[in-house]
Amino acid sequence: MTHAATAxxxxxxxxxxxxxxxRAPLLSVNNIEVVYNDVILVLRGLSLEVPEGEIVxxxxxxxxxxxxxxxxxxxxxxxxDGEVTRGDITFAGERINGIDPDAIxxxxxxxxxxxxxxxxxxxxxxxxxxxxxxxxxxxxKNDIDMVYHYFPRLKExxxxxxxxxxGEQQMLAIGRAMMARPKLILMDEPSMGLxxxxxxxxxxxxxxxxRDLGVTILLVEQNARMALQAAVRGYIxxxxxxxxxxxxxxxxxxxxxxxxxxxGGNEExxxxxxxxxxxxxxxWI
Numbered sequence: 001m002t003h004a005a006t007a008x009x010x011x012x013x014x015x016x017x018x019x020x021x022x023r024a025p026l027l028s029v030n031n032i033e034v035v036y037n038d039v040i041l042v043l044r045g046l047s048l049e050v051p052e053g054e055i056v057x058x059x060x061x062x063x064x065x066x067x068x069x070x071x072x073x074x075x076x077x078x079x080x081d082g083e084v085t086r087g088d089i090t091f092a093g094e095r096i097n098g099i100d101p102d103a104i105x106x107x108x109x110x111x112x113x114x115x116x117x118x119x120x121x122x123x124x125x126x127x128x129x130x131x132x133x134x135x136x137x138x139x140x141k142n143d144i145d146m147v148y149h150y151f152p153r154l155k156e157x158x159x160x161x162x163x164x165x166x167g168e169q170q171m172l173a174i175g176r177a178m179m180a181r182p183k184l185i186l187m188d189e190p191s192m193g194l195x196x197x198x199x200x201x202x203x204x205x206x207x208x209x210x211r212d213l214g215v216t217i218l219l220v221e222q223n224a225r226m227a228l229q230a231a232v233r234g235y236i237x238x239x240x241x242x243x244x245x246x247x248x249x250x251x252x253x254x255x256x257x258x259x260x261x262x263x264g265g266n267e268e269x270x271x272x273x274x275x276x277x278x279x280x281x282x283x284w285i
Contacts, residue, residue, distance in 0.1 A: 023051035026216050027073065027109075027184060032087030032097070034065075034072050034240075036080065042068045044240040045087070050184065055210050055217045057227040057248065059261060060237035066220040067114060069237070070186045073218075074111040075101035091184070106134045108183035114192065114220075116173040120162025124154045127161050127172055131179030140179070147175035150205055167198035171205070178209065184216045185209075191223045199223065203230050224261035228252050236261070 027050040034043035043065050050056045060066050071077045072084050075096070089097040096104055110131070118127050128147055132140045148155040151171040157164055161172060170190055177185050190206065191199040203226050210217050221227035228234055228248045236244040236257065244257070251257050 023053060025049040026052040026092060027218065028088075028090045029069070029073065030088045030090070032072060032089065033085050034068055034077065034082055035085045036077075036082040038081075042082070042240050043072065046237070046241050047087075048235050048242060048245070050216060050218050051232075052183075052216055053210075053214055054232045055207070055219060055230050057224075057231035057234035058218060058220045058237065059224050059227060059234060062222075064237040065240040066237055067188055068240075070111055070188050070218070070220060072097065073104075074109055074186055075099060075104045076111065102134060105180055105182075108181075109186065110177040110180045110182040110184075111186040112173050112177050112188060112190065114188040116166075116169045118161045118164075118169050118172050118176070121160055123159065124157050124161055124164070124172055127176055128154075128179050131176035134180060143179055143181070147178055150178075150208065151175050166193050167195070167202065170194065170198075170202055174202075174205070174209070178213075178215075182215060184218065186218050186220075188220045189222060190219070191221060191226060199226060206230060224257070228262075 029046060029048045031045050031047050032043055033041065033045060035041050046065070046069060048056075048058070048069075058066050058069065068077070068082070071080070071082070073089055073091075073096075077083055078101075084097045087097075088095055091104075091107060091109060094107070096107065096109075119130065122130070125144060128144050129140060132143065151174075153168055154172055154175060157168065161169065164172060174185075174187075174190070187206070190202055194202065206217065206219070207230050209215055219227055219231060228251055231248045233247045234245065234251050235242045236251070244251070244254070246254070252262070
């Protein structure tokens with residue numbers, strides 16, 4: 001289930017990203033609504049698909065509903081008094097909305113949370129073993145060695161995980177996800193709080209995991225440029241719904257995306273706020 005992914009920004013675009021062959025969706029989110037505390041409507045008829053073996057980017061401004069989308073998929077809305085009140089989420093052909101998070105992990109979905117959420121008073125290896133809590137096979141040690149292959153820095157860190165740098169903690173969070181042997185990893189803001197150099201390193205490893213292990217990835221990311229460089233296709237959210245989608249290449253060349261997310265565009269701004277508000281209402285909503 002491997003596929004050729006794009007490398008870090010300096011590398012040429014891969015053939016897989018250039019042609020974007022049609023693949024069967026591993027994950028389908030169909031017209032869902034999410035409500036918090038029985039009154040706050042956050043997602044408003046959101047639909048998207050994540051083809052098997054691909055990296056798909058989910059972009060949007062703060063408050064658009066990106067993290068809520070991931071929590072709806074992974075079953076974590078219950079921890080915040082949220083629920084899917086309409087629509088369906090299917091994974092590998094089976095409906096998963098409404099089942100418990102641990103059952104969703106066992107089916108092959110693991111979420112790397114925003115802010116990393118590693119256990120600071122446990123060692124790196126203990127954190128990695130925690131990622132394999134749903135497994136009963138005897139290959140956990142081999143998989144720890146596999147994680148160290150991708151993140152050799154973690155093998156050198158024998159103390160408590162709370163003393164790791166931000167980049168190392170992000171590596172540990174991704175490694176912990178790998179320990180579950182997931183088919184799909186949901187990544188929420190993997191570049192948050194990292195230096196530009198570390199961001200490139202983390203994204204390079206994400207692409208390697210996708211390419212080498214065939215793991216499908218749904219990526220929520222504020223760094224739209226890096227996300228579209230890594231992804232095959234993407235979705236853009238506003239106000240709880242998808243307003244634009246397409247291949248990563250098409251989105252990178254879209255004038256609205258350039259202006260609002262990539263820091264480009266052909267028009268000279270007199271007032272960014274007013275122009276942004278007007279164009280989004282007129283074109284997308």
